[in-house]
Amino acid sequence: MKRKRIVGNAVKNGLLALYAIFALFPLFWMVLISFKSDAQMFNTTFIFDPTLENYDAVLLRTDYFKYFLDSIIVSVVAVLISVLAGVPAAYALARYNFKKKESLAFTILSFRFAPEILVVLPLFMIYQKIGLYDTYFGLIWVYQLITMPLLIWVIRGYFEDISVEIEHAAQVDGYSWWQVFLKRLLPLIKPGLVSASLLAFIFAWNNFTFPLMLSGTHVETITVASLKYIASDTVHYGQMAVAATVSALPAVIFALLIQKHLVRGLSFGAVKG
Amino acid sequence: MAKIEVVNVTKRFGKFTALNNVNLEIKDNEFFVLFGPAGAGKTTLLNNVAGIQIPEEGLIRFNGEIMNKIDPAHRNVAMVFENYALYPNLTVYENIASPLRSPLYKKDNATVDREVHRVAELLRIDHLLERLPSQISNGQKQRVAIGRALVRDPNVFLMDEPLAHLDAKLRHYMRSELKEMQSSFNTTCIYVTHDFLEAVSLGDRIAIINEGSIVQVGTREEVYYTPCNEFVAALVGExxxxxxxxxxxxxxxxxxxxxxxxxxxxxxxxxxxxxxxxxxxxxxxxxxxxxxxxxxxxxxxxxxxxxxxxxxxxxxxxxxxxxxxxxxxxxxxxxxxxxxxxxxxxxxxxxxxxxxxxxxxxxxxxxxxxxxxxxxxxxxxxxxxxxx
Known part of the structure; x- marks a missing residue:
């Protein structure tokens, strides 16, 4: 029996290790080549002369931080607006009965169905006409397509899990509607709110199609700006790797900070009382 | 500490009529029991008195004052919900203290502490104060829910089957305790139950309700010896x-x-x-x-x-x-x-x-x-x- 268990554990761990290598190798490779010079890019694998030249070129000699800041502004504000508008919307969808409620909820979800490439051309024309092309506001607005449905659907589930009597009890206890919402409901939806916001932020941060088509030189997100390292004569893989590595950092840091909320927050409903 | 009047109250949910022209007058300091089978409209009537729901027709009066447009917070009612409705993220202590911390009925910390401990002792849950609702049994949750009502000094206590989930012994104890409390507090109480024994042992008067209508209102003797129809006769008595x-x-x-x-x-x-x-x-x-x-x-x-x-x-x-x-x-x-x-x-x-x-x-x-x-x-x- 004991031997059987040891063998079982070994197989299990072996498979998990294999998967970890499979999942992490591309990231490892990206970090690896960010230290390679262009000259050694194609003729070395693991043994090479590490250099910080790429970092120097990308971070100090281009507008990298400007792109980084643009990305932060666009993504963070988009998520904030989604939270401000999405939480009340989710509450309404969970609590109130109105005509075509499910159709409306489905419509919101369906924004995530269509490939972005499908809508981006007409949006490009419209944005050019109404002057939203290459503005922060324009990008933040279109990012709502990505962040809002996710937030509404996750938070709606949380509200539905909170029994309506809890609200009634709080009202009877002497709290006004707003106080009930802020003091009694918000703490209960917090895990969902945090994890959905983070996920929405990552989706917004990683988005490529919208900023590629709907912004130009004024607002440039990091995903689009990374293309600049493909020069006309050569592709600077090392510099691209640096750009990608650094741009991956915010999402990784956030995810690590709230890791305990993340999986539980998206899969669990509120704790039943 | 209020006389409650329910005048011609009709409550509908879509096409379903939950309360049909209900008239009741509950005297000051009365222990009034609403007794009826499941789905009769007992809880709906309580919700209308509490202000959680608003009747389509009719008036709710406290001491002669029309309450229809007053929100639940300002009606000063204490309610025990059938499914407890405890705040899952707060400890038992904070749950019981919740009404005393609300902006409307705020008390200083010393009073809150004293009241919470008094009520917790009465309900025999003083050893659970630091726990979360998910860490206590259903019977204990029910007592916490009762506690949250009892810390207050409201116009009326509204109790929706507050003893339904207690074991027989504890139910008996709580029954006498509630009766005792009510008479010493001088507070009006509307108590919903489908248990005949609770109805007759607690109620000064009993209203029998069926399919949204009041069938008979009377003392326990009246409904027992002179039931107004066969439905009441069958419901009262075991x-x-x-x-x-x-x-x-x-x-x-x-x-x-x-x-x-x-x-x-x-x-x-x-x-x-x-x-x-x-x-x-x-x-x-x-x-x-x-x-x-x-x-x-x-x-x-x-x-x-x-x-x-x-x-x-x-x-x-x-x-x-x-x-x-x-x-x-x-x-x-x-x-x-x-x-x-x-x-x-x-x-x-x-x-x-x-x-x-x-x-x-x-x-x-x-x-x-x-x-x-x-x-x-x-x-x-x-x-x-x-x-x-």
């Missing part, structure tokens, strides 16, 4: 009242009712005035109610008794319910627990005609009772109220 078909029969100036078997005549008691009521009603087909605890039985053959067979014998704690099959009808009666009995054994049943309740067979409405003692008691009660 085990359920026996209702048998009967027909009025007059011979040589004497009146009888024929019950169960053709030719089985029970002479109506002449002094009780029931004969007059039956004759005056102009009805001669009845459903006659006999309470199981009044039905007598014997296993020895005796003339003048109904012969039947033992259909079932079931213990219900300190007594037992014996069901006899007479023809194709069943008669329930109370028997001692240690009775030696075989199924299908012959049993002779005597129906207590001097303690019978008569209903119109067609409309099921109350016509009269032959129970003189009960009538006498009820009259006494009415008189003593009149004197006050």
């Amino acid at each position: 085990p359920e009242i026996n209702l048998v078909d009967g027909r009025l029969f007059a011979e040589n100036g004497k009146y009888y009712v024929e019950v169960l078997e053709k030719g089985y005549l029970l002479p109506l008691p002449e002094s009780s005035g029931i004969i007059r009521k039956l004759v005056d009603s102009g009805v001669n087909e009845y459903h006659i109610g006999f309470r199981p605890n009044n039905v007598r039985y014997t296993f020895e053959k005796k003339d003048g008794l109904l012969k039947g067979t033992v259909y079932s014998f079931e213990s219900i704690g300190n007594k037992a319910v014996l069901i006899a099959k007479i023809g194709d009808k069943f008669v329930r009666m109370i028997a001692p627990n240690d009775l030696k009995v075989r199924l299908d054994q012959a049993v002779y049943v005597e129906l207590p005609i001097h303690k019978a309740i008569f209903f119109d067979a067609q409309t099921t409405r109350f016509i009269g009772t032959s129970d003189e003692a009960a009538i006498y008691r009820l009259v006494q009660e009415q008189l003593s109220k009149g004197v006050q």
